Amino acid sequence: MRRAIALGFFDGVHLGHQALLRRTVERGAEKGMEPAVFTFDRSPREFVTGVPVPLLTTAEERREAVRRLFPIEEVIVAPFDQRMMTLNWVDFVLMLAQTYRAGWLVAGHDFRFGHQNAGTPALLSKKAAALGMGCDIIPAVTLDGVTVSSTHIRALLGQGDAEEAARFLGRPFAISGPVRHGKGLGSRLGTPTLNLVPGERQLVPAFGVYATHVTAGGRTYPAVTNVGVRPTVDTDGGVTVESHLLDETASLYGAACRVEFLHMLRPERRFDSLDGLREQIALDAGQARAYFNA
Secondary structure (H helix, E strand, C coil), rough: CCCCEEEECCCCHHHHHHHHHHHHHHHHHHHEEEEEEECCCCHHHHHHCCHHHHHCCCHHHHHHHHHCCCCCCCEEEEECCCCHHHHCHHCCCCHHHHHHCEEEEEEEEECCCHHCCCEEEHHHHHHHHCCEEEEEEECCCCCEEEEECCHHHHHHHHHHCHHHHHHCCCCCCEEEEEEEEEEHHHHHHCCCCCCCCCCCCCCCEEEEEEEEEECCEEEEEEEEEEEEEECCCCCCCCCCCEEEEEEEEECCCEEEEEEEEEEEEEEEECCCCCHHHHHHHHHHHHHHHHHCCC
């Protein structure tokens, strides 16, 4: 069976990406083709420039989000390496047609591809037609006049604006990973935490304290989460994501955990004493409860 293939990096699988994926599913149904996604295992921009790009989602999270939101099982995650970087744009389209059995292509208005980004949406449409394939170019999706993009969402999270980021994503921003053993300070302060260590390329929101939802062990809990470097107690500068479950206790070490960021309560700050930190944690928990009860 030929495929209707969505093209892009899809970091965050935001509302703009979702419009593209929705069209892919529609074309697949209309043409009797299998809907599929073609993406890369790493950021092409980072590979080309050498400048790290913090990502909203890992490759596995992108695959999972596509499958959760749409009836698309086939998510092709190709390696972006030297060969892919230097592939001529014409050969890229031929690869899609011949190797991946593309019968229809769907791309965004700003999609660029091939060596030195020589391929454009117009060239993609023209070459697809020459090869007997259909092609849709999806226009920009906007909210309040602002184009939905991964770059804009990263900027919102950098400002701690979890609510606005969620509007553009279509769901709350989340960080996932296994629960790690920490230093036990939370327990000594009376507020035990579930600790995650973000991956090397994982974007984290602005350092601070957030009302969150934590999903682990098959349950979802309201929580208060600190993102940052714990300046009161640590000097190593390592970034951690520490979540205290509100009015719950659970032993979840090693369990897969997902933290959804809902609302920023305050920026991270350094306290002069552990007593001051303990008092502030109690206030943070109270504010988080008020948020959930509002």
